[in-house]
Amino acid sequence: MYGWIWRHLPGNAWVKAFISLVLVLAVVFVLFQYVFPWAEPMLPFNDVTVDRGMAAVR
């Protein structure tokens, strides 16, 4: 998979490495900006209030 991407990037090894770095940073940005904020409320790690159970919407 990553080998395939590497072979299909243009340029020499340095250019490929640079493009790879940009791609990695772009993926991390999308994860931090959109994916994680979306996923976090669905995961049971950060509820801090007491409530009446599933019926009560916080």
Add this chain to the structure above:
Amino acid sequence: MTATGYDEDTDRSPSPAPRRARGIIASVVSVIGELLITAGVILALFVAYSLWWTNVLADREANKQGDQVRKHWATSGPKGPGALDTKDGIGFLHVPAMSGGEMLVKKGTDSEILNEGVAGYYTEPVKSGLPQDKKGNFTLAAHRDGHGAKFHNIDKLKDGDPIVFESKDTWYIYKVYATLEETSKYNVDVLDAVPKESGKRQAGRYITLTTCTPVYTSNYRYIVWGELERTEKVDADRTRPKELR
């Protein structure tokens, strides 16, 4: 993993059919392996996001809003409108034992509010009292980890430690008198105006801090109760009460 790797390998195979089958299996296995590694990296990034990046964002947001509240206090007159402005935040909580500096207190405990790195006072399931009320329980929630982690050190609070709430014109000095180190997340009785589980039977001016426990999870809730000891008028220099000096 590279194509040349198994090309050389399969050249020694006797016939083309098994060679192709082995090539397909090898690429399938290598793709699965890469996906697993990717999943691991994403989970590690998620941990970094939850425990570090959300703190950065929340602290930035809370500082901005806190500055706004202070500016608002400074510009509006001593008894003018805005003595209690619930939109921007009603004041600041200072807990020396938690050593996290001041935290802004806002109305509501929805995650959108708490994620701004503030402490929120309950509006439901049990409506919180406010510090200036004659009787009542001022009930607050904040994050233990991530999003500012304002109540991270709640376990450092011991009986007798001060919890100070700063409003525009008054310092409210509470003293911790009871803690509940682990309770069900459905235990809403801890928020009652007279929190019986803390041992109190009579109406008074109480404060209740709630957050999740153990750290990094939210299986249970950690509760700290305090009772108002005294109030002090805020002077022109906003001199801090002796508990905060």
